[in-house]
Amino acid sequence: DTAVSQTPKYLVTQMGNDKSIKCEQNLGHDTMYWYKQDSKKFLKIMFSYNNKELIINETVPNRFSPKSPDKAHLNLHINSLELGDSAVYFCASQAGSSYNEQFFGPGTRLTVL
Amino acid sequence: DAKTTQPPSMDCAEGRAANLPCNHSTISGNEYVYWYRQIHSQGPQYIIHGLKNNETNEMASLIITEDRKSSTLILPHATLRDTAVYYCIVRVSYSNDMRFGAGTRLTVKP
Numbered sequence: 001d002t003a004v005s006q007t008p009k010y011l012v013t014q015m016g017n018d019k020s021i022k023c024e025q026n027l028g029h030d031t032m033y034w035y036k037q038d039s040k041k042f043l044k045i046m047f048s049y050n051n052k053e054l055i056i057n058e059t060v061p062n063r064f065s066p067k068s069p070d071k072a073h074l075n076l077h078i079n080s081l082e083l084g085d086s087a088v089y090f091c092a093s094q095a096g097s098s099y100n101e102q103f104f105g106p107g108t109r110l111t112v113l
Numbered sequence: 114d115a116k117t118t119q120p121p122s123m124d125c126a127e128g129r130a131a132n133l134p135c136n137h138s139t140i141s142g143n144e145y146v147y148w149y150r151q152i153h154s155q156g157p158q159y160i161i162h163g164l165k166n167n168e169t170n171e172m173a174s175l176i177i178t179e180d181r182k183s184s185t186l187i188l189p190h191a192t193l194r195d196t197a198v199y200y201c202i203v204r205v206s207y208s209n210d211m212r213f214g215a216g217t218r219l220t221v222k223p
Contacts, residue, residue, distance in 0.1 A: 004156075031209060041198070043157065043213040056210060090156050094209065099145055102211065104156030 003027050004105040006091050012111045013081055021076045021108045023091030031055075032074035033092040033102065034066060043090070049074050081112045117201045122218040125195075131188040133217050135201030138182040143205050146177060148186045150197040151216070157200065160186065191221045 004025045013019055025032060033056075034046040047066040048056035054066065063079045078085060091105040118136040125131040137146065147162040161168055161175045163184075168175040174187040188195055200216040 033209070042215070043151075043200075045210060045212070048209050050209070092156070099162070101147075101159035101162070102157075104158070107154070107156055 004091055004093055004103050006089075006105040006108050008108060009106065010109050010111075012113065014113055015081055015083060017081050018077070018079045019081060019110070020078070021089055021091075021110070023074050023076070023105055024072055025091075025093040025103070025105075026072065027093055027095065027103060028072075029093040029095045029103070030071065031094045032068070033094070034074065034076050035090040035092065035104075036060075037088045037090065037107070039087070047074075047076075078110075081110075083112050086110055086112045117203060117214050119199075119201055119214065119217045121215065122220070124220050124222055125188075125191045127193060127221055127223050128190055131191040131195065131219055131221070133186040133188075133199050133201075133219065134183065135186070136183045137201070137203045140181050140203050141205075144203045145205075146175065146181075146184050147202045147204065147211070148173070148175065149200045149202065149213075150195075151200070152194075152197040157213075160199075191219075193221050193223065195219065196221045 007022045031050045033048045037043045046060050049068045052068045065077045067075045088107045088109050090107045092102040094102045145162050145164050148160040149157040151157045161173050163175045177184045198216040198218050200213050
């Protein structure tokens with residue numbers, strides 16, 4: 001079974017559209033994350049959710065909103081998509097203590113035309 | 114979190130040990146050293162972490178110098194599937210914030 005899964009794997013859309021990326025983890029972890037990897041391959045943290053509470057928000061535009069319906073899911077909703085939003089988005093999860101390892105999903109490649 | 118410095122790329126012959134260095138000269142006493150890798154187009158994968166003692170698991174060994182200003186990740190018998198970008202990260206134990214740098218692109222050659 002896949003520990004951290006993301007859908008869709010690829011997403012191609014037009015500027016100005018609203019889209020969502022879904023993430024699910026079946027590890028029973030308490031904390032989930034969203035990362036963005038741009039064309040230069042730098043991986044940057046965007047959000048962290050612990051027990052359905054946002055605990056990190058790395059100054060991303062408010063067009064991006066994480067939504068967690070339950071502990072196993074952390075979805076990323078993006079409004080008014082821009083060309084610069086094109087990137088690979090990774091979801092990750094982590095158990096309990098903050099020094100534990102993070103488990104990453106396979107990524108969603110978003111292309112904004 | 115302390116900044117890390119890694120060589121941008123390294124090559125290693127298949128079956129030989131791959132030694133990947135990382136400098137973290139400004140590391141503080143409560144910061145751990147973590148290593149992750151990212152195989153092409155996949156999500157990052159945890160390898161190992163440590164505070165000050167050397168660590169070993171089924172994937173790799175982590176050697177941390179006594180002053181903790183640098184560390185080396187050792188893959189004892191590199192295979193072609195170990196070709197990836199390897200990231201050295203330092204972070205405090207109580208922080209969920211993990212900041213990736215540029216990493217080292219390791220190429221294992223036949």
